[in-house]
Amino acid sequence: MLVNLIVNGQPRSIEVAKGEFLLDTLRHLDYLSVRRGCDSSSCGVCTVLVNGKPTPSCSLLTVRLDQQEITTVEGIAKEAEKLATHFGHEGADQCGYCNPSMALTVYAMKKELKKPTLEQIKAYLVGNLCRCTGYQAQHIAILHYLEDQS
Amino acid sequence: MKVVNQLTPSIDGKGLMMGRHGYTDDFADKNALIIKVMRSPHPYARIVSIDDAEAKKLPGVELILSYKDFERRPFTRAGQGYPEPSPHDKFVFDEYVRYIGDEVLCVAAVDEATANKALKYIKVEYEILTPILDFETAKQHSVIIHPEPEIHEMFPIGFKPLENVAASYHMHIGDVEKSISDSEVVIKESFYTQAQAHSMMEPHTVNSRFDYQNRLVLYSSTQTPFHVRRIISQALQFPLSRIRVIKPRVGGGFGGKQAIHGEIICSAVSIRTGKAAKLTYTRKEVYESSYTRHPMRLDITLAAMKDGTLKAIDCYVLSDTGAYGEHALTVFMVAGSKVLPLYNKVDSVRFYGDVVYTNHTPAGAFRGYGAIQGNYALESAVDILCQKLGMDPILFRQKNMIKEGETSPIFSIMGEGTEGTAMNMDTCKLDYCVKRGMELIHWNQKYPRTQTKKDIVEGLGMAIAMQGSGIPYIDMGAATIKLNDDGFYNLLVGATEIGQGSDTILAQIAAEALMTSVDKVIVYSSDSDLTPFDVGAYASSTTFVSGNAVLKAAETMKHQLIIESAKALGSEFKDIEFDGEIFNDSKHQKQISLKDLSNRLYYNHDQKQLMVTESYVGHKSPPPFMAGFADVSVDLLTGEVKVNHYVSVVDCGVTINPKLAQGQVEGAIIQGMGMTLYEDVIYTKTGKLITNDFMSYRIPTRMEIPSMTTEFAESYEESGPFGAKSVGEIGIDTPPAAISNAIYNACGVRITSLPITPEKILKGLKKLKEHSI
Structure with missing residues (x-):
C-alpha cells in the first residue's frame, strides 16, 4: 500500500507491504544509517525520531506512519558532527555501529530535558546499548556536548 | 613525540556518527538472494530424510542446499594461521546435527519472506540421538559426538574424537606432588565459568556476488579476511585466486568474528546460482548458532609456606568446546600460559586437562581467550590461600608475582598449539600498578570492608593480570x-x-x-x-x-x-x-x-x-600487565551486588592513543563485569539455549556501570612500535576475580561459579548464618 512519509523534512511516497517495518523501509530507501541490531526493540541500534521522539524502527509498522515525520541522523547532520567532535576528544567512539542512533537519542534528550544530570542522561539513554565502550567516555562526551554553545 | 601518545580523535569517528555507509550490509546488492538457514531443533540427531519438493515449487525459491549437495570435506571454521591448531571436524552441512541451532540446510530466495516460507514447507525427518549436555560427563561417554572417520587434527593437539576429546594437554615443571606435600598451607578449589556471549551490536553478516572478471567477491563482517578467503577456498574447492574478501567497517567483534560464520554458505549460493546473495544472522542466531566463550571447570591447588612463599600451582582444566572444536586447544592453553607466569617463583607447576565435545552451541575465540577463565580461578584461589595464611593479599602478591627483568619457564613450554617462546619481562610495571591502584581505590582506608547502612556492606577486592602481544613466530x-x-x-x-x-x-x-x-x-x-x-x-x-x-x-x-x-x-x-x-x-x-x-x-x-x-x-610477545581493583556493595537482604568503583592501572607500554587505549580497557572491564555478575547462560534440560536475545541475556547497560578510573603506568617496551605493547584484551581479565574477592571481603561469601547472581550470594549468606549459630 502507498504510504506518505516525511523523512528528514522531505516527503517520500512509497509502496510498502502490510507487514513491513520502518527499519526495512528506510534501508530500502537508502537511509543506511538506520541499522539492525536485534529484532525485538531491545538494543536501540535502529532508533529514529518519529515526530521528534526516539523510537525503535525495527518494530514499527511503516503503514502506521502515514504523514508522520521521521528523522534519521542525516537530518541532524550538524548536531551529529558536533557530538562526534566530543566523542573524538574522549575516545568514546569504537565500532560506531550504534552511534547514529545514539546521536538521535541525545539530540532528542537535549530538546526535552534542560541541563540533565548524569543520572538523567543514563536513564534517557538506557535503551541504547553499547558493547564496546563501557559507556563512561560516552557520558563525559555527552555532558561536554550539552555544554557546547558553539 | 608529536602524534603518538597524543590526543588524536579516531579518524573515522565523525563519518560514523553522521551515518555514512560503511558496514557489510550497506554493500549488499539490492537484488541479492536472501539466504535463510534451517537450524536443528534437536541437540543431536541424524537426518533421515529431507522433503523439499513443496518448497522448490514456491515462486522465488532459487536454491536449497543440504549435506547431499557437498562432498564430505572436513575443515575448521577457526580463524587461525595455517595449519590450524583446531581439529578439522566441520562440514558445510552434515548428515548429523550436533546442537540446537546447528545448520540443517539453507534456502536462497528472492526475498526474506519467501525464504522463511520455504523453510516452513520443508519436512525433515530426524533420528533423534542421545545428547551429551553435561560437559563433566562427556569424556569417554558411551555417546560419541564425532564418530565420522574423515575428521582429523592438522598436527598433534591431543585430538581423540572417539573419547569426545577435541584436544588435550599436559605439562609440568618440577615435582608438584612433592612441593605440595612439603608445603605448610594448601588450598584446593574448583571454579566454573560460563559460556559468555560476545553480543556485538552488528550481527554476523556477509554478502557475495561475482564481479565482471567472474571472481567471487565477498563483503564480510569478519576479524580475519585472509583466513576467511583461505577457508572458503578449502571448504568449497574454489580457487583462492578467484576469491576476494573485503572487510568493511565492522560493528564489534570481541573474538566473535574471528571464525567463519555464514561466509561458506553464502559463497556456495553465489557459486551455484551465479547470483548475488546475502546471509545475515538474526539476533537469536547470533546467540544460538555462532559461538560462545568456552565454559570451563578449573581445579586449582595452591601450596605455600606460612611466610607466604608460594611453592606450587596445580591446575586441571576441563573445557567445553560444544559441538565443534574451534579454538579448542588454544583457548585452553591460554588459560595457563597467560596466567601461570604471574607467579613465576614457584618450585613447581602442573597444567593439564581436556577440551571436550558436548551438544551445546560451539565455543570459540572471545576477548581474554582463556586468560579470563584462568585468571578468575587463580586470582580467586590466591585470596582463598591468603585468608588461610592470614596474610594481606596484596603483600602476598608483591612477594610472589613476576617482576621486571624476570622470566618464567612457562613462556618457553606453553605456546598455542606448538611450543612457546622464551622471553624476559623487559617491561613489567606490575609493582607500580598494584601500588598506584591501592592509592586510587583507597585500599588502606577501606580494605577489607565497611558497613555503610544496616543491610549494605562494602568491600574491596583486587586481581593482577597479564596477556600477550600476538603469537611469536606465527602472527x-x-x-x-x-x-x-x-x-x-x-x-x-x-x-x-x-x-x-x-x-x-x-x-x-x-x-x-x-x-x-x-x-x-x-x-x-x-x-x-x-x-x-x-x-x-x-x-x-x-x-x-x-x-x-x-x-x-x-x-x-x-x-x-x-x-x-x-x-x-x-x-x-x-x-x-x-x-x-x-x-x-x-x-x-x-x-x-x-x-x-x-x-x-x-x-x-x-x-x-x-x-x-x-x-x-614477533620474536616475542611482550605481555601487558595490569592490576584491577573493585569496590563493591552487597545488599545483605537481596544479595544484590553493585560495583561502585573500578580502578585499572595498566602497563601496556607507551599508549599510541591514550584515549583509545583507555576505551579498550574500560570497554573490556564492563564486559568482564557482565560475565562476573549479569550474563547468565541458561540451557533447558533438553539442551535449548533460552538466553538468546538482549532481553534474556543481560549485558550491562548504562545503569549498572561503576565509575571507572583508568591509568597507565609509565613503560617503554623496546620491541614495540614507539614503545607500545598490546591493550585490546588485558582489561577483561581482572573483573571476575577482583569483584569476587571484593564480595568475599564485603560479606564473607565466596562464589566459585560465574555469574555471581544474587541467588548465589543469598544462599551463601544463609549458609554462613547457619554455621555461625
Missing part, C-alpha cells in the same frame, strides 16, 4: 605505504579494524615516523585483493605486530624519499635532512619540499611510483 602483519602527488600517503594494511581503533593508531604510527600529521596518512584496511597480508584482529596482535610492520614501512619510505630528494637536489644522501615537509641540504643550501618532490616524481623528472611494503613477525 604476521604487513603494511604498504604509497606516496601520492601533493605529498600525502596511503597506508594499506591487512590489519583488521573492528572498532578497536586500529586504523587510527596505525595512521598515528606512520605519521609519527614520517613526521607528518594523521590527515596526511589515508588508511585502507583489509581487502584481500588490495592490502598486504595480516593474520587479522586477534591475540592482542594489531598494535604490536601490525604496528611494527607499519613502523618499518614508514622508515623504509623515509629512506626512499631521502634517496629521491638527494637525486632531485643533486646532493649526497648523507647531506639531506628531512623534517616531514622539507628536504634540506644545509651544506649546499639547497632544499625541496615533499610536495614538490612528489609532484616532480609523478609528473616531471625521473618519474616513478614510491611504494614500499614491510612485514613483521
Whole structure:
C-alpha cells in the first residue's frame, strides 16, 4: 500500500507491504544509517525520531506512519558532527555501529530535558546499548556536548 | 613525540556518527538472494530424510542446499594461521546435527519472506540421538559426538574424537606432588565459568556476488579476511585466486568474528546460482548458532609456606568446546600460559586437562581467550590461600608475582598449539600498578570492608593480570605505504579494524615516523585483493605486530624519499635532512619540499611510483600487565551486588592513543563485569539455549556501570612500535576475580561459579548464618 512519509523534512511516497517495518523501509530507501541490531526493540541500534521522539524502527509498522515525520541522523547532520567532535576528544567512539542512533537519542534528550544530570542522561539513554565502550567516555562526551554553545 | 601518545580523535569517528555507509550490509546488492538457514531443533540427531519438493515449487525459491549437495570435506571454521591448531571436524552441512541451532540446510530466495516460507514447507525427518549436555560427563561417554572417520587434527593437539576429546594437554615443571606435600598451607578449589556471549551490536553478516572478471567477491563482517578467503577456498574447492574478501567497517567483534560464520554458505549460493546473495544472522542466531566463550571447570591447588612463599600451582582444566572444536586447544592453553607466569617463583607447576565435545552451541575465540577463565580461578584461589595464611593479599602478591627483568619457564613450554617462546619481562610495571591502584581505590582506608547502612556492606577486592602481544613466530602483519602527488600517503594494511581503533593508531604510527600529521596518512584496511597480508584482529596482535610492520614501512619510505630528494637536489644522501615537509641540504643550501618532490616524481623528472611494503613477525610477545581493583556493595537482604568503583592501572607500554587505549580497557572491564555478575547462560534440560536475545541475556547497560578510573603506568617496551605493547584484551581479565574477592571481603561469601547472581550470594549468606549459630 502507498504510504506518505516525511523523512528528514522531505516527503517520500512509497509502496510498502502490510507487514513491513520502518527499519526495512528506510534501508530500502537508502537511509543506511538506520541499522539492525536485534529484532525485538531491545538494543536501540535502529532508533529514529518519529515526530521528534526516539523510537525503535525495527518494530514499527511503516503503514502506521502515514504523514508522520521521521528523522534519521542525516537530518541532524550538524548536531551529529558536533557530538562526534566530543566523542573524538574522549575516545568514546569504537565500532560506531550504534552511534547514529545514539546521536538521535541525545539530540532528542537535549530538546526535552534542560541541563540533565548524569543520572538523567543514563536513564534517557538506557535503551541504547553499547558493547564496546563501557559507556563512561560516552557520558563525559555527552555532558561536554550539552555544554557546547558553539 | 608529536602524534603518538597524543590526543588524536579516531579518524573515522565523525563519518560514523553522521551515518555514512560503511558496514557489510550497506554493500549488499539490492537484488541479492536472501539466504535463510534451517537450524536443528534437536541437540543431536541424524537426518533421515529431507522433503523439499513443496518448497522448490514456491515462486522465488532459487536454491536449497543440504549435506547431499557437498562432498564430505572436513575443515575448521577457526580463524587461525595455517595449519590450524583446531581439529578439522566441520562440514558445510552434515548428515548429523550436533546442537540446537546447528545448520540443517539453507534456502536462497528472492526475498526474506519467501525464504522463511520455504523453510516452513520443508519436512525433515530426524533420528533423534542421545545428547551429551553435561560437559563433566562427556569424556569417554558411551555417546560419541564425532564418530565420522574423515575428521582429523592438522598436527598433534591431543585430538581423540572417539573419547569426545577435541584436544588435550599436559605439562609440568618440577615435582608438584612433592612441593605440595612439603608445603605448610594448601588450598584446593574448583571454579566454573560460563559460556559468555560476545553480543556485538552488528550481527554476523556477509554478502557475495561475482564481479565482471567472474571472481567471487565477498563483503564480510569478519576479524580475519585472509583466513576467511583461505577457508572458503578449502571448504568449497574454489580457487583462492578467484576469491576476494573485503572487510568493511565492522560493528564489534570481541573474538566473535574471528571464525567463519555464514561466509561458506553464502559463497556456495553465489557459486551455484551465479547470483548475488546475502546471509545475515538474526539476533537469536547470533546467540544460538555462532559461538560462545568456552565454559570451563578449573581445579586449582595452591601450596605455600606460612611466610607466604608460594611453592606450587596445580591446575586441571576441563573445557567445553560444544559441538565443534574451534579454538579448542588454544583457548585452553591460554588459560595457563597467560596466567601461570604471574607467579613465576614457584618450585613447581602442573597444567593439564581436556577440551571436550558436548551438544551445546560451539565455543570459540572471545576477548581474554582463556586468560579470563584462568585468571578468575587463580586470582580467586590466591585470596582463598591468603585468608588461610592470614596474610594481606596484596603483600602476598608483591612477594610472589613476576617482576621486571624476570622470566618464567612457562613462556618457553606453553605456546598455542606448538611450543612457546622464551622471553624476559623487559617491561613489567606490575609493582607500580598494584601500588598506584591501592592509592586510587583507597585500599588502606577501606580494605577489607565497611558497613555503610544496616543491610549494605562494602568491600574491596583486587586481581593482577597479564596477556600477550600476538603469537611469536606465527602472527604476521604487513603494511604498504604509497606516496601520492601533493605529498600525502596511503597506508594499506591487512590489519583488521573492528572498532578497536586500529586504523587510527596505525595512521598515528606512520605519521609519527614520517613526521607528518594523521590527515596526511589515508588508511585502507583489509581487502584481500588490495592490502598486504595480516593474520587479522586477534591475540592482542594489531598494535604490536601490525604496528611494527607499519613502523618499518614508514622508515623504509623515509629512506626512499631521502634517496629521491638527494637525486632531485643533486646532493649526497648523507647531506639531506628531512623534517616531514622539507628536504634540506644545509651544506649546499639547497632544499625541496615533499610536495614538490612528489609532484616532480609523478609528473616531471625521473618519474616513478614510491611504494614500499614491510612485514613483521614477533620474536616475542611482550605481555601487558595490569592490576584491577573493585569496590563493591552487597545488599545483605537481596544479595544484590553493585560495583561502585573500578580502578585499572595498566602497563601496556607507551599508549599510541591514550584515549583509545583507555576505551579498550574500560570497554573490556564492563564486559568482564557482565560475565562476573549479569550474563547468565541458561540451557533447558533438553539442551535449548533460552538466553538468546538482549532481553534474556543481560549485558550491562548504562545503569549498572561503576565509575571507572583508568591509568597507565609509565613503560617503554623496546620491541614495540614507539614503545607500545598490546591493550585490546588485558582489561577483561581482572573483573571476575577482583569483584569476587571484593564480595568475599564485603560479606564473607565466596562464589566459585560465574555469574555471581544474587541467588548465589543469598544462599551463601544463609549458609554462613547457619554455621555461625
